[in-house]
Amino acid sequence: MIPRVGVVTFPGSLDDRDAARAVRIAGGEAVALWHGDDDLKKVDAVVLPGGFSYGDYLRCGAIARFAPVMHSIVDAAKGGLPVLGICNGFQILCESHLLPGALTRNDSLHFICRDQQLRIEDTTSMWTADFETGQEILIPLKNGEGGYVADEATLDMLEGEGRVIARYLGLNPNGSRRDIAGIRNERGNVVGLMPHPEHAVEDLTGPTTDGLPFFTSVLNSLVGAS
Amino acid sequence: MIDTVTHAVEDPDRSQPFAELGLKPDEYQEIRDILGRRPTSSELAMYSVMWSEHCSYKSSKVHLRQFGEKAPKTDILMVGIGENAGVVDIGDGWAVTFKVESHNHPSYVEPYQGAATGVGGIVRDILSMGARPLAVMDPLRFGPLDAPDTRRVMPGIVAGVGGYGNCLGLPNIGGEVVFDPSYLGNPLVNALCIGAMRHEDIHLASAKGVGNLVVLYGARTGGDGIGGVSVLASETFSEGGPTKRPSVQVGDPFMEKLLIEATLEVLHAGLVEGIQDLGGAGISCATSELASNGEGGMHVWLDRVLLRDPTLSPEEILMSESQERMCAIVTPANLDAFLKLCAKWEVEAVVIGEVTDSGRLTVEWHGEQIVDVPPRSVAHDGPVYERPFHRPVWQDALQADGPDNLARPSTPDELRATLLTMVAAPNLASKSWVTSQYDRYVLGNTVLAQPEDAGMIRIDEETGRGVALSTDCNGRFAKLDPYNGAKLALAESYRNVAASGAVPLAVTNCLNFGSPEDPEVMWQFAQATTGLADGCLELGIPVTGGNVSFYNQTGGTPILPTPVVGVLGVIDDVERRTPIAWREDGELVYLLGDTRDEFGGSEWAHHVHGHLGGMPPAVDLARERLLGEILVAGSRDGMLSAAHDVSDGGVAQTLVEMALHSGIGARCWLPDGIDPFTLLFSESTGRAVVVVARTEELRFTEMCAARGLPAYRIGVVDSGLGPDAGYPEGTQVLQLSELFTVTVDDLRTAHEGTLPDALR
Numbered sequence: 001m002i003p004r005v006g007v008v009t010f011p012g013s014l015d016d017r018d019a020a021r022a023v024r025i026a027g028g029e030a031v032a033l034w035h036g037d038d039d040l041k042k043v044d045a046v047v048l049p050g051g052f053s054y055g056d057y058l059r060c061g062a063i064a065r066f067a068p069v070m071h072s073i074v075d076a077a078k079g080g081l082p083v084l085g086i087c088n089g090f091q092i093l094c095e096s097h098l099l100p101g102a103l104t105r106n107d108s109l110h111f112i113c114r115d116q117q118l119r120i121e122d123t124t125s126m127w128t129a130d131f132e133t134g135q136e137i138l139i140p141l142k143n144g145e146g147g148y149v150a151d152e153a154t155l156d157m158l159e160g161e162g163r164v165i166a167r168y169l170g171l172n173p174n175g176s177r178r179d180i181a182g183i184r185n186e187r188g189n190v191v192g193l194m195p196h197p198e199h200a201v202e203d204l205t206g207p208t209t210d211g212l213p214f215f216t217s218v219l220n221s222l223v224g225a226s
Numbered sequence: 227m228i229d230t231v232t233h234a235v236e237d238p239d240r241s242q243p244f245a246e247l248g249l250k251p252d253e254y255q256e257i258r259d260i261l262g263r264r265p266t267s268s269e270l271a272m273y274s275v276m277w278s279e280h281c282s283y284k285s286s287k288v289h290l291r292q293f294g295e296k297a298p299k300t301d302i303l304m305v306g307i308g309e310n311a312g313v314v315d316i317g318d319g320w321a322v323t324f325k326v327e328s329h330n331h332p333s334y335v336e337p338y339q340g341a342a343t344g345v346g347g348i349v350r351d352i353l354s355m356g357a358r359p360l361a362v363m364d365p366l367r368f369g370p371l372d373a374p375d376t377r378r379v380m381p382g383i384v385a386g387v388g389g390y391g392n393c394l395g396l397p398n399i400g401g402e403v404v405f406d407p408s409y410l411g412n413p414l415v416n417a418l419c420i421g422a423m424r425h426e427d428i429h430l431a432s433a434k435g436v437g438n439l440v441v442l443y444g445a446r447t448g449g450d451g452i453g454g455v456s457v458l459a460s461e462t463f464s465e466g467g468p469t470k471r472p473s474v475q476v477g478d479p480f481m482e483k484l485l486i487e488a489t490l491e492v493l494h495a496g497l498v499e500g501i502q503d504l505g506g507a508g509i510s511c512a513t514s515e516l517a518s519n520g521e522g523g524m525h526v527w528l529d530r531v532l533l534r535d536p537t538l539s540p541e542e543i544l545m546s547e548s549q550e551r552m553c554a555i556v557t558p559a560n561l562d563a564f565l566k567l568c569a570k571w572e573v574e575a576v577v578i579g580e581v582t583d584s585g586r587l588t589v590e591w592h593g594e595q596i597v598d599v600p601p602r603s604v605a606h607d608g609p610v611y612e613r614p615f616h617r618p619v620w621q622d623a624l625q626a627d628g629p630d631n632l633a634r635p636s637t638p639d640e641l642r643a644t645l646l647t648m649v650a651a652p653n654l655a656s657k658s659w660v661t662s663q664y665d666r667y668v669l670g671n672t673v674l675a676q677p678e679d680a681g682m683i684r685i686d687e688e689t690g691r692g693v694a695l696s697t698d699c700n701g702r703f704a705k706l707d708p709y710n711g712a713k714l715a716l717a718e719s720y721r722n723v724a725a726s727g728a729v730p731l732a733v734t735n736c737l738n739f740g741s742p743e744d745p746e747v748m749w750q751f752a753q754a755t756t757g758l759a760d761g762c763l764e765l766g767i768p769v770t771g772g773n774v775s776f777y778n779q780t781g782g783t784p785i786l787p788t789p790v791v792g793v794l795g796v797i798d799d800v801e802r803r804t805p806i807a808w809r810e811d812g813e814l815v816y817l818l819g820d821t822r823d824e825f826g827g828s829e830w831a832h833h834v835h836g837h838l839g840g841m842p843p844a845v846d847l848a849r850e851r852l853l854g855e856i857l858v859a860g861s862r863d864g865m866l867s868a869a870h871d872v873s874d875g876g877v878a879q880t881l882v883e884m885a886l887h888s889g890i891g892a893r894c895w896l897p898d899g900i901d902p903f904t905l906l907f908s909e910s911t912g913r914a915v916v917v918v919a920r921t922e923e924l925r926f927t928e929m930c931a932a933r934g935l936p937a938y939r940i941g942v943v944d945s946g947l948g949p950d951a952g953y954p955e956g957t958q959v960l961q962l963s964e965l966f967t968v969t970v971d972d973l974r975t976a977h978e979g980t981l982p983d984a985l986r
Binding site: 205 | 662667
């Protein structure tokens with residue numbers, strides 16, 4: 001069985017081709033999903049790619065949340081469908097309340113693009129199972145509004161339940177609270193990540209291929225479950 | 227009251243504000259002669275903006291002709307100069323289009339929006355050829371880094387380039403950042419875009435097929451940028467004048483992203499007969515150019531244009547430079563399908579006219595005729611000037627004032643100190659403060675990006691076919707000798723592309739100069755265009771298009787003549803790319819080419835002594851061609867691990883960048899018979915530093931010897947030099963044998979601190 005992974009295109013999505021390429025390189029079948037269509041085309045997992053959906057107007061992810069496709073994704077995610085939100089996708093997951101907290105403007109006030117070191121903190125999620133706990137990886141980071149914030153109780157809860165899946169190493173690039181780069185939901189099927197694993201899947205175009213396990217993790221868990 | 231054609235006939239002597247619109251009295255008279263009456267106010271608006279320097283190239287045309295007349299024989303040029311952008315055949319059925327344009331004056335007035343809309347405009351040029359835009363580059367020039375106004379314009383311009391390009395989803399793969407006092411009151415913002423398409427997808431700006439419809443789609447038309455082109459680009463900034471902020475366009479990259487996707491879908495669905503972007507001069511330009519290139523006639527219902535501001539007059543609608551708009555020629559049968567695809571992307575579209583065979587461009591406004599002109603007279607047959615020019619009176623004195631008397635470092639300590647000073651000089655320092663604000667990863671095809679010699683992208687994911695691009699210009703060289711300065715810019719760009727492993731193929735340019743009404747500036751322009759045309763002929767690569775920006779000066783003082791040259795190269799498999807960083811211990815470092823004592827216009831003379839005089843380095847394009855062939859062969863046959871061109875800052879800068887980018891040290895030494903200062907800092911051309919594995923050394927050196935290219939072994943990559951030099955184990959050092967040693971960390975601190983410290 002080759003798992004089918006949907007990649008959503010919103011108006012203003014930019015990394016949708018990249019996410020689809022990463023899915024293919026990892027061994028999955030990429031299926032294009034359209035923001036205005038609530039049909040998930042029987043996919044086994046979904047990636048919400050990076051970009052500036054709806055121009056990031058109002059607030060990043062705030063308008064995308066109301067797209068017809070998101071109604072289906074929110075329902076399916078509550079039923080266990082694996083969902084990975086990268087960058088703008090992470091913002092959409094927070095706006096959709098599939099994940100707690102919010103992403104705010106970088107503390108430097110500049111957009112930042114650089115190769116970022118991360119430490120994988122949790123390997124129980126469907127998107128991080130192929131990593132080792134504590135593994136250090138290097139993948140691109142590129143965002144203008146990537147500072148993860150939540151109230152102290154939520155941050156304590158996330159850390160207490162092992163739901164921080166990755167943290168920034170070295171200089172915190174955007175002012176994220178507690179150096180948080182990515183989190184998961186309680187069940188482990190929904191993951192939001194600010195850096196871009198889909199840009200680190202080929203030696204030719206990425207700084208490393210450290211992003212690939214995010215995609216193989218979900219494919220392996222889907223194959224194992226079937 | 228609306229000024230109609232009937233009024234113009236009935237009221238022939240009405241006085242008209244042609245001078246305020248930038249037209250000269252004889253130009254106004256010519257319009258009257260063409261029409262056989264006075265123009266209506268709408269016609270006057272159209273002519274004034276289309277006959278502006280920016281749109282008509284009236285001062286540059288006679289010189290630009292050389293690019294066609296001296297074009298080398300080539301079979302790669304599919305669309306040449308004159309269209310929105312030139313198109314080059316890169317093989318396997320792929321065509322690539324690329325072009326660079328200026329947005330200098332708007333960026334000085336309003337840095338963020340000026341720079342942002344510069345990116346937006348060039349992207350639409352590429353899109354209108356039928357290509358998917360794939361990457362951008364931005365050659366930027368500012369006043370001194372420590373000048374207060376640089377702190378005003380530079381962060382805004384960088385944020386504008388990034389804000390627009392990032393949101394559009396185009397990787398920024400390179401460009402230039404140069405500082406010089408001459409740009410203080412007139413920064414240069416040039417924007418380059420490259421796109422690719424299959425051969426059969428090439429589209430042109432022509433309105434063919436009588437009865438076909440003219441569809442305007444994209445953003446609504448507003449009052450922004452009214453007269454932006456003519457007012458901003460054709461006048462020099464003068465102190466005390468009224469503020470011109472309202473003339474700068476405001477960009478919406480989100481709309482542009484939708485426009486790109488919608489346009490590519492309608493093109494691929496075969497729904498478009500002709501297409502044109504709306505940039506400078508807006509609807510005036512698009513309708514007159516489409517009509518002029520097609521059947522020759524067009525009728526426009528101007529009141530059908532969707533407006534952001536309903537109070538706009540017809541003259542303003544014709545001149546508006548609202549961004550993110552396109553104009554397509556569509557058959558009536560295809561209209562519904564066209565509108566449906568626009569609706570899919572939530573892009574508004576409306577039919578504003580139809581193609582006719584009347585030979586006239588006619589525009590009506592609520593039933594009244596307000597324009598009736600021959601479209602060619604607006605779009606193509608504007609005035610052409612043979613501006614007078616003469617060699618500047620100061621040119622001989624400047625060339626006589628060579629750098630020979632400048633104090634040179636000679637002791638090892640002095641040379642080491644000079645090296646650390648130079649790598650931290652604003653023009654040589656790391657530009658990552660700028661480039662880290664640009665997304666270089668999006669689309670997933672970026673193979674090389676700044677600080678590599680050239681940006682390289684993969685075009686075909688199956689075969690690995692790709693292209694490399696570099697833009698270059700040393701304005702100091704061009705001031706010392708504009709003819710050879712333009713050749714030097716071409717040579718550097720050519721060398722950078724070859725160093726990446728790609729075969730140089732074609733040229734674009736952005737010619738930034740002062741006022742064409744100044745005969746000395748005009749001489750610089752004439753010399754530079756001749757030099758560039760001659761150079762392209764010698765190298766065998768054609769100019770495919772370009773852009774001229776005049777009136778770059780503050781008061782009576784023009785900028786350094788700045789003919790920015792972009793060279794495009796093709797590589798049949800991007801896996802063979804040559805990066806600038808060496809990789810591992812034992813690799814051998816070779817210097818290719820001849821080093822002479824050449825410091826006129828050099829970065830050393832500029833940064834250390836504040837001196838500009840003498841002659842620039844000699845340029846030998848036959849040698850550049852040979853060097854390029856060796857670099858490409860070295861890549862193709864797997865002989866080179868790394869290669870880096872030698873240019874600004876000399877061999878010292880080249881070696882430092884290679885060490886910094888790899889993080890590994892090296893032991894280097896000087897070839898016999900040359901003094902250390904000259905070897906390290908001279909900017910002789912036709913050189914590169916290459917890195918060769920020991921197993922490839924013999925094959926490589928024999929190839930160089932057989933082809934007659936001097937190759938000197940000057941070093942070996944070595945990560946274990948730290949302890950010998952008195953540093954802890956593991957410390958990476960760059961060692962110049964018998965001269966000095968410097969740690970890679972110290973180099974990094976010096977190199978990377980300059981911009982962040984100044985712009986904090």
